[in-house]
Amino acid sequence: MLGCLFGAKPRISESPPIRPAELKGDPRMGMVTQFFIVASIEVGNTTTKCILTATNMKDGSTRILNKTVKMTRDVRKPKPNERIFGSTLSGVSLTRESIAELVRDTLLEAHEAVNLDIKTDLDFAVRSTGVVAGFSSPHEVGEFIKALADGCLMAGIPPKKMVPAMSIDNVPARFRDHTLIDKIVFNGAVGGVLPPLGSTGVEIVANEMEGE
16 A cells, blocks of 8 residues: 555656647747658558647647547448448458548548648658458558558648658658758668568568558
8 A cells, every 4th residue: 555655656748739720830039940840641441540740840840739639430331333342350341442532531620620721731641551350461561551641632631742852852841941851862772671461471561651
């Protein structure tokens, strides 16, 4: 009992939130801070979520802007002309079109909740999936990754905001003073990983960021 009262206490880390109004700053006072806004969209076995973060380009701090969570099992049922390529742990059938629509709706809802325009305010989008239960081939994983990309495009995110910048010309003008990309030389792949084996013995990676 005394050990619980006077012993070591856990240290809980919590990401500080940021209000949408703080992103605009106060132009009247000459206080306009650049924020790099990122949307992380993930479709998992249980939930589908979009987390919006804003990084202060002046001090490097990152804060949570919004988080929208949906249940993956609520994805719409496949239509007659759609091909089922996999399923979740709970047995929910998945098609490329249904996943794309789920991703689109989650992204739009996350941005609308904080009054952001996904086409003009968002700077980058990260996609990943943890749905591996029903996948048995690289083709099925590929269809899922394509569905994630389709959903982002349907939401209004251009392809250039889904891939990293390879030169200073690909960096938005307002962020060029904060990048070191001109001091980095990239001449090809510098590392790699061996993907895990699926149930059929074939190497597959369902997480797109790890796969790339």
